[in-house]
Amino acid sequence: MASRNMDWADDDDGEEVAVELPPPQTLQNKDGTKTTITYRYNENGQKVKTTRRIRLVTHREVVNPRVAERKTWGKFGLSEKDGNGPQMDTTSVGENIIFRLSTNWRKDTKDESKDVNANAMKEKLKDKTVKCRICNGEHFTARCPYKDTMAPVGAEGAADPAAGMGDELSAAGGPGAAAAGKKGSYVPPALRGDRAAAGAGDRMGGSKYGERDDLATLRVTNVSEMAEEAELRDMFERFGRVTRVFLAKDRDTGLAKGFAFISFADRNDAVKACNKMDGYGFKHLILRVEFAKKAA
Amino acid sequence: MRPILLSGHERALTQIKFNPDGDLLFSTAKDQQICVWFSHNGERLGTYKGHQGAIWTVDVDPTSTFIASGSADNTIRLWEIKTGRCLKAWDFPTAVKRVEFSEDGRQLLGVTEKRMGHLGTIVVLDVVPDVDAEQSDERALTIVCDESKATVAGWSYMDKYIIAGHEDGSVSQYDAKTGEQLDNVPVHELNMQVTDLQWSPDRTYFITASKDKTARLIAARDLELLKTYPSDTPLNSACITPKKDYVILGGGQAAMDVTTTAARQGKFEARFYHKIFEDEIGRVRGHFGPLNTVAADPTGKGYASGGEDGYVRIHHFDKGYFDFKYEVERERENRL
Numbered sequence: 001m002a003s004r005n006m007d008w009a010d011d012d013d014g015e016e017v018a019v020e021l022p023p024p025q026t027l028q029n030k031d032g033t034k035t036t037i038t039y040r041y042n043e044n045g046q047k048v049k050t051t052r053r054i055r056l057v058t059h060r061e062v063v064n065p066r067v068a069e070r071k072t073w074g075k076f077g078l079s080e081k082d083g084n085g086p087q088m089d090t091t092s093v094g095e096n097i098i099f100r101l102s103t104n105w106r107k108d109t110k111d112e113s114k115d116v117n118a119n120a121m122k123e124k125l126k127d128k129t130v131k132c133r134i135c136n137g138e139h140f141t142a143r144c145p146y147k148d149t150m151a152p153v154g155a156e157g158a159a160d161p162a163a164g165m166g167d168e169l170s171a172a173g174g175p176g177a178a179a180a181g182k183k184g185s186y187v188p189p190a191l192r193g194d195r196a197a198a199g200a201g202d203r204m205g206g207s208k209y210g211e212r213d214d215l216a217t218l219r220v221t222n223v224s225e226m227a228e229e230a231e232l233r234d235m236f237e238r239f240g241r242v243t244r245v246f247l248a249k250d251r252d253t254g255l256a257k258g259f260a261f262i263s264f265a266d267r268n269d270a271v272k273a274c275n276k277m278d279g280y281g282f283k284h285l286i287l288r289v290e291f292a293k294k295a296a
Numbered sequence: 297m298r299p300i301l302l303s304g305h306e307r308a309l310t311q312i313k314f315n316p317d318g319d320l321l322f323s324t325a326k327d328q329q330i331c332v333w334f335s336h337n338g339e340r341l342g343t344y345k346g347h348q349g350a351i352w353t354v355d356v357d358p359t360s361t362f363i364a365s366g367s368a369d370n371t372i373r374l375w376e377i378k379t380g381r382c383l384k385a386w387d388f389p390t391a392v393k394r395v396e397f398s399e400d401g402r403q404l405l406g407v408t409e410k411r412m413g414h415l416g417t418i419v420v421l422d423v424v425p426d427v428d429a430e431q432s433d434e435r436a437l438t439i440v441c442d443e444s445k446a447t448v449a450g451w452s453y454m455d456k457y458i459i460a461g462h463e464d465g466s467v468s469q470y471d472a473k474t475g476e477q478l479d480n481v482p483v484h485e486l487n488m489q490v491t492d493l494q495w496s497p498d499r500t501y502f503i504t505a506s507k508d509k510t511a512r513l514i515a516a517r518d519l520e521l522l523k524t525y526p527s528d529t530p531l532n533s534a535c536i537t538p539k540k541d542y543v544i545l546g547g548g549q550a551a552m553d554v555t556t557t558a559a560r561q562g563k564f565e566a567r568f569y570h571k572i573f574e575d576e577i578g579r580v581r582g583h584f585g586p587l588n589t590v591a592a593d594p595t596g597k598g599y600a601s602g603g604e605d606g607y608v609r610i611h612h613f614d615k616g617y618f619d620f621k622y623e624v625e626r627e628r629e630n631r632l
Contacts, residue, residue, distance in 0.1 A: 070320065071319075078343040094299040095298070
């Protein structure tokens with residue numbers, strides 16, 4: 001055929017289509033799955049090899065005898081030569097559609113499209129109210145009509161004296177910080193939980209992060225898209241007890257985003273793992289392992 | 297919900313239809329083949345070859361033995377489902393836009409196009425429900441639509457009436473025995489074509505879709521308007537779901553404007569409305585062109601849609617679909 005004389009880089013005009021394709025192959029794997037290899041030409045006339053690993057699962061279904069009888073019918077027309085089961089050229093499976101019926105579906109879909117963080121923030125601040133430090137009115141201190149004429153209401157007596165930044169934040173951090181006796185200094189949410197273990201701080205979710213031993217948490221970056229949490233756990237469990245594995249995944253595609261956090265029960269194990277696993281080759285990529293930094 | 301995509305057609309879909317058991321799905325398109333698919337896995341059972349023009353319509357008889365199809369080659373053909381054999385072709389002066397078997401499967405109606413000096417008609421043919429029998433050439437009845445041509449038609453409960461939707465947006469009721477027009481009601485906006493007419497499972501009421509962007513639920517007995525489902529796009533098709541009280545509407549920007557429309561603007565979605573409360577309760581995306589036809593599985597397990605993009609998408613509903621209830625429905629259940 002013409003293709004033999006042609007350079008592989010030459011642009012061919014699709015006349016190659018006449019070249020025989022290798023016959024499809026089916027291999028039986030040890031674990032009970034089958035591998036089928038088929039060849040076809042794409043619209044550019046290039047040969048495409050498709051390798052599929054198929055696991056057959058028998059699924060029993062009770063149907064009407066009429067329906068069962070029709071399933072045994074022979075194929076005809078354009079499908080006459082088709083084998084059993086759906087054919088690739090006519091039938092394919094589409095991507096998953098999330099279909100939830102709801103009376104206010106219009107609002108629901110809009111919410112989904114919005115930034116997740118914005119929603120999370122809104123959720124957190126839902127039951128917080130704005131309170132003026134000068135007059136205890138329902139507005140920001142900066143907006144207070146008395147701000148030039150009055151000093152803030154007695155610092156000790158006020159409900160939330162610790163707040164220095166936004167008053168809405170103070171509602172959560174205030175009591176905890178006040179108990180520690182620090183007046184007027186802003187306490188970042190990440191630290192609040194530690195101070196007031198049983199205080200109001202945990203409402204913000206701050207204590208959740210505080211409880212976790214950040215000292216024994218590794219940040220793993222340059223992780224392959226195909227990675228799974230279980231695989232990471234297996235890899236890191238060699239060094240000691242792993243308390244938590246978090247692999248960031250894309251919400252839509254389900255593929256890994258390329259970074260993960262591994263928490264160890266013991267910091268010494270974490271140090272060992274960090275040394276050993278930094279630069280380790282995993283799924284064609286070289287892992288970068290370092291200690292996680294505290295969220296600022 | 298993972299849809300099954302069927303790409304057996306090269307051109308825009310015109311109609312899809314489930315058989316009464318819901319296991320077979322027939323599809324017709326503007327290419328010249330009818331396809332039949334197993335609805336549970338999307339496997340193609342076969343194709344029916346013989347038409348020489350775009351095929352506009354298909355219908356299955358109640359026993360799943362025959363299908364009838366109407367085409368732009370001016371014929372109605374009768375086929376044996378199992379083998380793909382063409383049993384009979386009836387010739388007409390113009391294209392056939394809609395066929396439907398009567399409830400007992402012994403009669404077949406066809407809607408013919410108005411063209412070349414011929415008025416639009418609704419014809420009724422007798423069908424002998426036997427694969428090997430000789431089918432008669434005779435027309436059992438011919439209804440001439442001299443005011444506005446019929447675009448869609450169907451048989452009511454007990455084959456008592458023939459209900460037709462017209463180009464001018466009205467719906468008529470004819471006596472199925474004599475062909476006499478009993479009633480004509482302008483349900484849709486004037487000169488907004490009725491694009492689809494599908495029946496409830498018991499054929500006592502039906503839903504019409506129209507270019508006026510609404511679908512309407514109408515009683516067959518007196519053409520009383522029961523419900524209205526407004527949307528924001530011209531509708532091509534509508535169907536009533538069995539088991540759950542929903543209706544599915546399909547439509548989108550007119551086919552000729554599709555290439556100049558982004559998929560988002562085109563509103564190429566199947567819309568679910570609650571049949572009784574008339575609220576829109578969900579949408580299903582997926583097609584790249586307007587939905588020309590939607591059909592609900594008679595067993596209530598799923599639905600299929602056919603688009604201008606040449607694809608048929610079969611959807612099997614998730615549990616959430618069956619569990620969805622209005623607050624009032626739930627309250628009522630708790631009281632009982």
